[in-house]
Amino acid sequence: xxxxxxxxxxxxxxxxxxxxxxxxxxxxxxxxxxxxxxxxxxxxxxxxxxxxxxxxxxxxxxxxxxxxxxxxxxxxxxxxxxxxxxxxxxxxxxxxxxxxxxxxxxxxxxxxxxxxxxxxxxxxxxxxxxxxxxxxxxxxxxxxxxxxxxxxxxxxxxxxxxxxxxxxxxxxxxxxxxxxxxxxxxxxxxxxxxxxxxxxxxxxxxxxxxxxxxxxxxxxxxxxxxxxxxxxxxxxxxxxxxxxxxxxxxxxxxxxxxxxxxxxxxxxxxxxxxxxxxxxxxxxxxxxxxxxxxxxx
Amino acid sequence: xxxxxxxxxxxxxxxxxxxxxxxxxxxxxxxxxxxxxxxxxxxxxxxxxxxxxxxxxxxxxxxxxxxxxxxxxxxxxxxxxxxxxxxxxxxxxxxxxxxxxxxxxxxxxxxxxxxxxxxxxxxxxxxxxxxxxxxxxxxxxxxxxxxxxxxxxxxxxxxxxxxxxxxxxxxxxxxxxxxxxxxxxxxxxxxxxxxxxxxxxxxxxxxxxxxxxxxxxxxxxxxxxxxxxxxxxxxxxxxxxxxxxxxxxxxxxxxxxxxxxxxxxxxxxxxxxxxxxxxxxxxxxxxxxxxxxxxxx
Numbered sequence: 321x322x323x324x325x326x327x328x329x330x331x332x333x334x335x336x337x338x339x340x341x342x343x344x345x346x347x348x349x350x351x352x353x354x355x356x357x358x359x360x361x362x363x364x365x366x367x368x369x370x371x372x373x374x375x376x377x378x379x380x381x382x383x384x385x386x387x388x389x390x391x392x393x394x395x396x397x398x399x400x401x402x403x404x405x406x407x408x409x410x411x412x413x414x415x416x417x418x419x420x421x422x423x424x425x426x427x428x429x430x431x432x433x434x435x436x437x438x439x440x441x442x443x444x445x446x447x448x449x450x451x452x453x454x455x456x457x458x459x460x461x462x463x464x465x466x467x468x469x470x471x472x473x474x475x476x477x478x479x480x481x482x483x484x485x486x487x488x489x490x491x492x493x494x495x496x497x498x499x500x501x502x503x504x505x506x507x508x509x510x511x512x513x514x515x516x517x518x519x520x521x522x523x524x525x526x527x528x529x530x531x532x533x534x535x536x537x538x539x540x541x542x543x544x545x546x547x548x549x550x551x552x553x554x555x556x557x558x559x560x561x562x563x564x565x566x567x568x569x570x571x572x573x574x575x576x577x578x579x580x581x582x583x584x585x586x587x588x589x590x591x592x593x594x595x596x597x598x599x600x601x602x603x604x605x606x607x608x609x610x611x612x613x614x615x616x617x
Numbered sequence: 618x619x620x621x622x623x624x625x626x627x628x629x630x631x632x633x634x635x636x637x638x639x640x641x642x643x644x645x646x647x648x649x650x651x652x653x654x655x656x657x658x659x660x661x662x663x664x665x666x667x668x669x670x671x672x673x674x675x676x677x678x679x680x681x682x683x684x685x686x687x688x689x690x691x692x693x694x695x696x697x698x699x700x701x702x703x704x705x706x707x708x709x710x711x712x713x714x715x716x717x718x719x720x721x722x723x724x725x726x727x728x729x730x731x732x733x734x735x736x737x738x739x740x741x742x743x744x745x746x747x748x749x750x751x752x753x754x755x756x757x758x759x760x761x762x763x764x765x766x767x768x769x770x771x772x773x774x775x776x777x778x779x780x781x782x783x784x785x786x787x788x789x790x791x792x793x794x795x796x797x798x799x800x801x802x803x804x805x806x807x808x809x810x811x812x813x814x815x816x817x818x819x820x821x822x823x824x825x826x827x828x829x830x831x832x833x834x835x836x837x838x839x840x841x842x843x844x845x846x847x848x849x850x851x852x853x854x855x856x857x858x859x860x861x862x863x864x865x866x867x868x869x870x871x872x873x874x875x876x877x878x879x880x881x882x883x884x885x886x887x888x889x890x891x892x893x894x895x896x897x898x899x900x901x902x903x904x905x906x907x908x909x910x911x912x913x914x
Contacts, residue, residue, distance in 0.1 A: 352914035
């Protein structure tokens with residue numbers, strides 16, 4: 321059986337009863353609910369669930385059906401940018417499923433969501449049908465409040481549905497992507513300028529590594545700074561290369577790496593490949609890993 | 618369902634028809650046959666298979682039933698020490714099974730083997746009932762040729778069966794142990810004395826790390842030397858510590874690590890823990906690994 325992961329965000333991070341109703345709806349479809357991460361100041365929650373194609377489709381639709389009557393973006397405030405009550409729904413191939421499977425699933429779910437609730441849907445990342453819609457940030461720019469005006473522009477007609485937002489649920493973004501690794505490196509210094517300089521050096525947008533997004537920030541309560549990153553393709557830009565890059569840049573400023581942290585879940589293959597690199601394992605393949613061989617047997 | 622691995626050695630590495638009959642017998646029980654490693658100069662073959670308790674028991678017994686009529690140690694020569702046609706049968710807890718489960722299974726299989734074939738069986742490693750039988754080397758010392766005399770000594774009465782070898786199949790050793798990682802580090806030098814000195818420094822028996830066996834040898838065809846190791850408990854003596862230890866010792870002689878190699882299979886947890894160490898991941902646990910969370914969900 322193929323395994324696909326889905327990591328949707330909803331625009332609610334405070335009302336426990338809403339968050340629990342969503343968790344129950346996901347579980348009721350037979351999907352494995354792996355993680356729920358509410359954030360009160362962002363007023364936003366990330367669910368992580370997995371299952372085969374039919375199960376993750378059912379769980380995504382159950383999430384929409386639960387959220388639409390309960391979240392009204394006209395009453396919503398929070399620090400994080402958002403344009404939908406169910407904001408972003410990415411599908412991720414984990415095992416025995418391809419990116420093409422997830423692209424097909426995205427269109428399927430987008431169509432069903434529009435049909436059931438009248439919510440307009442944009443397809444993004446690998447599922448994008450228009451080049452300017454690969455990046456979530458471009459689609460979401462202007463947020464819910466700017467959506468009605470933005471959607472009147474012909475180039476922002478949605479992939480499914482008509483060119484106007486749903487009154488309370490806005491618009492949603494559905495798509496397919498590689499597993500994303502949220503990876504932070506804490507530096508043994510309180511110099512925020514160093515974290516910002518290193519973030520600028522390592523991230524793709526300002527000249528760094530192809531599949532890295534990064535920003536420098538202060539962890540004020542701990543008196544240290546952090547290079548906070550998203551690794552969007554760990555096969556092409558692996559964790560160990562990012563770590564060594566940041567460590568070397570920090571040395572330039574006389575700063576040491578204090579520690580790093582993985583936020584959320586990481587695919588085993590991302591870590592085993594890093595171990596093999598550090599250990600200089602010749603001709604490493606995932607087939608040397610006992611559990612991989614067992615799954616294939 | 619619990620998963621137990623079994624990695625038996627048989628005293629045949631040349632006759633393909635015997636090796637295939639054994640593989641067929643293992644598969645016929647429903648066990649997942651993960652690997653078959655014949656060695657012609659050792660005249661010995663390692664099978665790796667896995668399944669739940671009942672399945673690995675059936676597969677181990679099927680292996681004995683296949684080997685006993687086909688291998689006669691009175692006609693056997695090879696470089697590797699051996700005392701049985703089926704020489705050593707270790708059971709290894711992988712997932713949802715404890716070491717205690719594997720100890721119980723060892724006694725179960727040992728009794729059944731003795732009953733079915735009259736082969737005397739020793740219990741070793743975690744399954745040992747006598748302290749002097751934890752180490753395979755102590756049990757096997759004297760090999761098949763010295764077995765009849767050795768077994769007459771009261772301290773070498775087998776755990777199952779009478780104090781005399783089976784005429785053609787000798788005696789077998791059955792037990793339970795942690796996953797063993799066969800891990801070699803190749804050095805960018807042809808100086809065999811350096812590999813031998815490092816092996817002596819890193820191995821437990823001569824003052825090194827608790828769960829490391831090591832020897833230095835030359836890879837004559839490549840013009841380099843190797844520290845060839847078995848890591849017998851990767852949780853307590855992890856791979857990265859062994860790698861850094863060997864690398865530092867090599868530096869002392871002005872020698873670099875060329876590469877390392879993993880022979881056979883390695884549990885994912887051994888590599889993910891090493892990646893977390895090199896990447897300085899704070900508070901790493903196996904629950905951060907997506908596949909682990911999926912298995913538990």
